[in-house]
Amino acid sequence: MQKINVEEQLNILIKLQALDAQLYRLRKERTARPKLIEELETRRNEEQAAVKEIEEKIKANQLKRKQKEMDLQSKEESVKKLGAQLYQMKTNKEYQTMQHEIEGHKADNSLLEDEILAIMEEADSLNKELVREKELFSEAEKRLNEDRKKIEGEITVIDSEMADFESRRKELVAQVDNKILIQYEKVLANREGFALVAVKNHSCQGCFMNLPPQVINEIRMKDKIIVCESCARILYIENDADV
């Protein structure tokens, strides 16, 4: 079995880790981008629903007003009719009863007129609300269309950067011992893109656990791959003065 040159392997892993850190960051951005578009779409849809809701309220308001106006019209006709009959009454009592009835209708009509006025005021404020909400909707739509284009452009850039890093990665990976690569990639997947970390101040720079002097000596010997006992990341010494 050929002896692995640990120093050489670590040097390749350092380059590989630098690429993988970039790839990890890019992959995260790549996943986040479509979500940004989704959020903008949700906001646009919410504003659209709000516009529709006000339009429904306006429709209901118009219907209510129409009904009240029809009520008022028929009551006014009754008042006219009764008024014409008033002078055909034969007795004083009949006359008074009829007059009483007419007064009752007139009072109803006055209430109806107040109601119609209130409905018209409500229509005014609904119309104002509609104008405001339509503005918010068109802003949200404009923002969506503009940002969608921008984000899609960013995704294209990220994809091409990732493809570039992936092809450089392939070249490096080919130079790594198979067993070490398996170990490295397993940790990479489990430890948020960092499988190889330097030792500084007697501690692992991945999990910041203190490393015993014996472990640090073993790393210095470069006889085999040494991992952090606590986080399983591969350890190396970047600068002896930092250790």
Ligand SMILES: [Zn+2]
């Ligand atoms: Zn660690």
